[in-house]
Amino acid sequence: MAAALDTPQVLGTKGELQTTNRVLLEATLRRGTRGLVEAVRQARIPREDNVLVVADQFEELFRFRRSRPAENSRNEAVAFVKLLLEAAQQDEVSIYVVLTMRSDFTGDCMDFPGLPEAVNAGQYLVPRMTRDELRSAITGPVAVGGGNIRHRLVLRLLNDFGDQSDQLPVLQHVLMRTWDHWERHRQPGQAIDIKDYEAAGCFRNALSIHAEEAYEEAGKNHSPRIIERMFKSLTDTFSDPRGVRRPTSVQDLAAICQVPEIEVIQIIEVFRSPKCCFLMPPYSVPLNSRSVIDLAHESLMRRWTRLASWAEEERASAAIYDRLSQAAGWLAEGTAGLWRTPELEL
Template identity: 25%
Template sequence: MSRSSATVGDRRWWCFLRDPRLSRIARAGQFTVPAMNEEELRSAIERPAAHAGLLLEDGLCDLLLRKLQEARGGAGDAIALPFLAHALRETWTGRVGTRLTFGGYQETGGIGTSVARAADRVHDALDADGRRELRELCLRMVRLVDGQGKAVRRRVRMGDLTSDGTRSGATVLLSLLTDARLVVVDDGEAQLCHDSLLHGWPRLRDWINADLDGLLVRRRLGEAADAWDETGRPPSGLYAGEHLAAARSLTENDGRTLPTRPVERDFLRAGDQAERRRKRLLVTGGAIVLALALASTLALVARRSQQEKVLATSHAGGHVQLWDLARRSEPRRAAPLDLGASAAIAFHPRGRLLAAQTDSRLTMWNVADPRKPRKLAERRNREGVTWTLAFSPDGRMLASGDAKGRLRLWDISEPSRPELRTERTVAPTGLISLSFYADEGLLVTGNGRSGPEDKVPAQVRLWKVSNPGRAVLLSTGTTDSVMAVAFDPQRLLVAATGRGGNLAWWAVDEADGLEPVEVSDPNWVWGSSSHLPSISFRPDGEVLAAADSLGNVKLRSTDGSDPSFATLTDESQLPAGDSVQALAFRPCPMW
């Protein structure tokens, strides 16, 4: 039978007693280490010195014990003994030959102030920038426990102290603090030598007291960001509302509080992006649901018969605006469509037909004259906010996905008499995106993560929809997250984009369905920290475009010789000015 032991300080002992299992072990196997008496303290001073061949001047040990008793009366052993250890080390530094002298001890400032003198020597030798970096460095190694200023030491990864270019002197400072025995570096982590430094160095105490609220927010931000990162960066772990605003203030206070770490900046950036998305949501039945009627362009189609152009934009509140683009340099506002609720919209691939799907009804419009649109049909369906809408390439079918995971397939063979042929729940969460293949009767759908704490991966499903009344599931693929899916129009290849610019690929095999495609660089990310809520292939398959949540449209040329899409070249981007939510190419090979 194996045995193990653990050493626990009095500050952490309550954690064991609070746990019902650990408390039984603690009560049964506890070995208390009492405070050292005077004889033990004398031995602790004299015997190590003798072992090292050192002598103490007569009376020096008595003086040390007397001063130690005074310190113990005020701060207790947990603080006083580290003060003694530091004072002895500094006295040894000022020794005369092999003798520890009264003069050497007096130079340290004594047991109560030796730590402060050593720390101030490091501080005073630095220039203004160095002192600022020293403050940042020391405060990173402090954990504030409460709003009254109670603080303890904190172990910090070296990478968090030295990775940022603005803290390029951190390595040098750590070396100075380590040489002064103020900081301990071990196993890739750094920490203050002891909690005594928090009490014995007034300057550090002043730094802490100067911004207690900010340091508390900083501590909570660090814990939340680390937990978010360790669990795969799920949206459910992000800050929102007041918490996000308080954390964001850390970057806007002219440096009074510490600069944020890379993971914290990613965390705040993701929270900002999620907050912007939430502002576009509608409150429906007490819940926030996605408003697909955005101020951005959702669809644009060229009417080949008369070479006229019509643009439709869908906005929050159920307003769809038509634009006359007969003169592309001078777009003119045409008629509005008042649908009563936010709508997803889609143009027919070869005609003048506009479909608009709200949470409860589908309407079909003839927009040959954008100034006088004609409603062709209106059909009601079960309520559920529509997140995605698309026509099949031949224009005879309309597919939509809603917030309840329902897939709807409409027969639009007669636009004035649309017929709902399929309405079924196919995903455990909202059906975010869908895309038709050019032929073959194939449809791909995508939904996000689901389950408790979003532990079920996002899903991409391949369907056979040659008959809109009988959608057949062919295959299901999984990935970390899905925000949009798209079929390559020239190859049986599916792309899906998720948060953080990640892309996943599947080849479509008639026998095996979706087969994951390994790209040449598995760590390649398109979009860096931004999300890509929409992607679209140019009809010739030679360009892939992505909507960027940071306000750009990203473009990449595809290497047609590489069917696995391992090579994407010639990246460029078009500035859009605001977060882009959707994009589409016109249905012809040229832009």
């Protein structure tokens, strides 16, 4: 949060304090539940100005709490939520807080005192797009790009859309792939048609086919085993069966894959190229040891067949490890004995 606040458009400063401002902001934020309020108040922004804090993909806080050492992550997550709640509830300075998160994570708010009440008081559930809105989402970008799309393909896309929660990013991807195929093979005056859509793989397979192409491209110069380890490190279906991303630094990925960092970066570059965008940060952001790599969207875990298989293997391995660890603890306590059949038949 200190990094986000320390920008010229928000609470950033110039002059002698420019280099130390972020440190001061972080110290203020950590001082107590009123840290955000005090940081804004000390910045002395004009009275008529408001501060809007947007915590996008707020469900990542729940992942953060699970992926770090229990006590530290719990304390930091609770402290962060308290900062936001206090800032939203006070009326000394004009601070507004907006949280966005997947609706299936709403129940996780119960773990934070005061958060369910705040969510209930200001909740807005974004409705699903209507059929007409989806039609506009399909035809609009095509028109902006200077193309034409056949009416029968629009109907096919609307019918194939389905009702899963991750369909919009999949729609975006399949439209991009359909457009690319049309651009490569079109004849003068020819509109985008069903043959282009089917060549791209349709809703069911377009993303998986594209990811496989990137996998094969990366595999030309790198071991498939390294790519597998890297993507297994970026996904988590064990701690949360819904499947969540597991952002990991380049340095940690290299250690997990047991290869130099430059090799990990080279693989990442293939999967985050402008034509793929499967990994974040965007292609325009230079990578280094501390860069945090993340899946662009959870739909990749469900739509890329190979990654779904890897994630299931990792989930099963994690379950076995957890079971072994628990059994070892019981053995050390003297509350259980050595495993015998059928326990040994894992």
